[in-house]
Amino acid sequence: MNAKNSLGRRGEQAAVEYLERAGLRILDRNWRCAEGEIDIVAAERQVLVICEVKTRSSAQYGSPLEAITRSKRARLRRLAVRWLVAHGVLFDEVRIDVIGLVQDESGQYQLEHVRGVG
Amino acid sequence: MARTHSIALVGVEGHPVEIETDIENGLPGLLLVGLPDTALREARDRIRAAIINSGEQWPQRRITVGLSPASLPKRGSGFDAGIAVSILAAAGTVPVGAIEGVAFLGELGLDGRLRPVRGVLPAVAAAAAAGFRKVAVPEPSAPEAALVPELAVLGAPTLGALLGWLRGKRGTGQAVTVAMSGEGAAARPVWAGGQDVTGPARGPHPAGGRPDLADVLGQPAARRAAEICAAGGHHLSLLGPPGTGKTMLAERIPTILPSLDRSAALEVTAIHSVAGTLPSGSPLMAEPPFCAPHHTASKAAIVGGGSGIIRPGAASLAHRGCLFLDEAPEFGRDVLDALRQPLESGEVVVARSGLTARFPASFTLVLAANPCPCAKGLASEAGCTCTPTARRRYLARLSGPLLDRVDVKAEFLPVSRAELLSDRGFTEPSLVVAKRVEAARDRAAARLRDSPWRLNAEIPGRDLRRSFAPGPGALAPLERAMDLGEISARGVDRVIRVAWTLADLAGVARPTVDETSYALGLWLGVGGG
Numbered sequence: 102m103n104a105k106n107s108l109g110r111r112g113e114q115a116a117v118e119y120l121e122r123a124g125l126r127i128l129d130r131n132w133r134c135a136e137g138e139i140d141i142v143a144a145e146r147q148v149l150v151i152c153e154v155k156t157r158s159s160a161q162y163g164s165p166l167e168a169i170t171r172s173k174r175a176r177l178r179r180l181a182v183r184w185l186v187a188h189g190v191l192f193d194e195v196r197i198d199v200i201g202l203v204q205d206e207s208g209q210y211q212l213e214h215v216r217g218v219g
Numbered sequence: 220m221a222r223t224h225s226i227a228l229v230g231v232e233g234h235p236v237e238i239e240t241d242i243e244n245g246l247p248g249l250l251l252v253g254l255p256d257t258a259l260r261e262a263r264d265r266i267r268a269a270i271i272n273s274g275e276q277w278p279q280r281r282i283t284v285g286l287s288p289a290s291l292p293k294r295g296s297g298f299d300a301g302i303a304v305s306i307l308a309a310a311g312t313v314p315v316g317a318i319e320g321v322a323f324l325g326e327l328g329l330d331g332r333l334r335p336v337r338g339v340l341p342a343v344a345a346a347a348a349a350g351f352r353k354v355a356v357p358e359p360s361a362p363e364a365a366l367v368p369e370l371a372v373l374g375a376p377t378l379g380a381l382l383g384w385l386r387g388k389r390g391t392g393q394a395v396t397v398a399m400s401g402e403g404a405a406a407r408p409v410w411a412g413g414q415d416v417t418g419p420a421r422g423p424h425p426a427g428g429r430p431d432l433a434d435v436l437g438q439p440a441a442r443r444a445a446e447i448c449a450a451g452g453h454h455l456s457l458l459g460p461p462g463t464g465k466t467m468l469a470e471r472i473p474t475i476l477p478s479l480d481r482s483a484a485l486e487v488t489a490i491h492s493v494a495g496t497l498p499s500g501s502p503l504m505a506e507p508p509f510c511a512p513h514h515t516a517s518k519a520a521i522v523g524g525g526s527g528i529i530r531p532g533a534a535s536l537a538h539r540g541c542l543f544l545d546e547a548p549e550f551g552r553d554v555l556d557a558l559r560q561p562l563e564s565g566e567v568v569v570a571r572s573g574l575t576a577r578f579p580a581s582f583t584l585v586l587a588a589n590p591c592p593c594a595k596g597l598a599s600e601a602g603c604t605c606t607p608t609a610r611r612r613y614l615a616r617l618s619g620p621l622l623d624r625v626d627v628k629a630e631f632l633p634v635s636r637a638e639l640l641s642d643r644g645f646t647e648p649s650l651v652v653a654k655r656v657e658a659a660r661d662r663a664a665a666r667l668r669d670s671p672w673r674l675n676a677e678i679p680g681r682d683l684r685r686s687f688a689p690g691p692g693a694l695a696p697l698e699r700a701m702d703l704g705e706i707s708a709r710g711v712d713r714v715i716r717v718a719w720t721l722a723d724l725a726g727v728a729r730p731t732v733d734e735t736s737y738a739l740g741l742w743l744g745v746g747g748g
Contacts, residue, residue, distance in 0.1 A: 164247055164279045166246055166247050166279060167246075167247045167279070169246050174246075199246060213279075215244060215245055215246055216244075217245075218245060218246045
């Protein structure tokens with residue numbers, strides 16, 4: 102596994118731990134279909150949370166949140182529908198969140214959680 | 220949530236614009252709302268780069284910038300500075316108290332420099348009228364902004380310097396020049412410079428080697444006609460074969476026009492500021508402008524226009540000065556017809572979808588024309604090769620509505636060598652003629668002091684007949700000409716106006732039969748003299 106992928110994996114792991122601490126139930130991780138991949142699927146009471154995780158090793162190239170473009174948000178919406186269809190479950194609400202992680206000098210992650218982006 | 224202010228220009232009128240910024244949680248991005256054009260939409264990328272390169276933090280959140288009133292179309296890059304400060308104030312890095320009552324103008328460079336924009340003077344004037352006490356402008360525009368009285372002008376070289384000033388960190392980093400216009404010493408020299416010109420060394424071109432009326436040899440009647448037009452603001456046509464000095468004379472008319480007074484100078488400067496034709500180094504245009512568009516000029520170039528930003532045309536750039544149309548019959552018919560509106564009302568109204576711009580355009584029109592397309596003319600020995608029809612058609616393009624508004628028609632005749640030499644003794648330098656013109660204008664101004672007009676040419680016909688009737692018996696030659704059908708009723712009014720100017724030049728209390736018959740001769744174009 103190359104450095105890029107392992108950074109992403111560790112970032113996703115950190116995000117999962119953060120969400121669990123925040124009281125969300127993790128339903129699925131790295132769910133794939135023809136449309137693409139959902140990093141984390143979680144549930145916050147009756148709300149389905151589709152979570153995209155973006156990790157950067159430094160802030161040199163700007164905030165990871167800036168990498169979430171309009172087309173990426175649209176894809177996450179389509180993926181949410183596909184996941185719901187594939188699993189046949191019902192939720193009151195579907196929300197798309199983005200978690201941005203930046204590694205600082207000490208190797209710790211600075212985490213930013215933006216709710217309801219699309 | 221923060222609010223700054225800027226000024227949007229429509230023509231030469233400024234309208235205050237409120238720039239509101241709201242920062243909320245969400246994905247980073249900048250949304251610009253409120254009828255922006257392309258240049259303003261691009262501001263997003265310019266402002267981001269400028270803020271980061273000024274060493275500031277770009278808020279990594281969802282930023283919404285609203286420009287209101289939203290119905291007013293906003294064009295160009297002049298809002299950059301206001302938007303940048305608004306964003307930083309909303310982010311909490313600029314004290315909200317410091318941006319209150321300040322109008323911001325200026326385009327941002329990617330490196331954070333503040334670049335000058337067009338139309339600073341009218342924008343700052345509008346800010347003052349709207350009650351702003353301070354304006355922040357790019358440093359190069361500060362002298363121009365300082366022309367508006369009773370306003371503190373902050374001239375900032377960069378966004379960083381401007382932010383430093385707003386945070387109260389005076390004296391750190393790059394300096395911001397603060398001038399209190401109208402009161403402070405910094406603003407004084409600007410206008411004092413203007414007054415120098417009206418002082419003892421007056422004359423638009425005091426330096427040697429400049430064009431001078433004395434250069435126009437062999438055409439004493441035409442020189443006199445130019446003097447009359449300069450004194451009364453009358454329109455002038457110059458008709459004659461090439462090489463006799465028509466263009467030469469027209470170019471020298473600005474040298475005998477008096478300098479502009481302060482309010483006229485501000486009007487002229489505002490127009491040239493919007494057009495971007497302000498000469499660098501001297502913010503105030505104290506001299507009457509001279510504008511000579513080429514005969515291929517389009518209608519929009521003459522009366523103003525353009526999609527997007529509406530720019531003033533040559534007619535407005537010649538406001539309070541002289542508009543010279545060389546080879547006038549070669550101009551497009553629609554172009555010449557478009558001049559009728561400004562000739563009548565002294566302003567141009569350009570209507571485009573979404574907005575209507577109004578530009579002042581009160582100028583002295585000077586037309587020059589050859590007598591026929593082959594340009595040899597009847598008087599020339601070479602002989603004209605044009606058919607009578609061609610000749611008639613050529614000048615007919617000018618006749619009618621336009622020529623009817625020309626009060627003085629000067630004819631140029633080919634001059635022999637002997638005439639050129641003998642005339643040398645009679646030419647007067649521009650300075651001498653300008654003194655007479657100014658004295659005549661002063662007499663007219665004293666007579667018109669209780670009226671909105673300043674020049675004889677501006678007096679409406681009704682008031683002319685009621686308050687400014689010529690002396691007894693003076694109208695006799697005009698009545699005779701009218702009986703013969705040589706002149707219309709409107710023509711009589713125009714002749715009387717010129718007669719008043721002649722009286723002012725001669726120092727006579729009111730026109731006598733001498734002045735009216737001379738004026739009639741000028742109107743008919745039979746050569747003055």
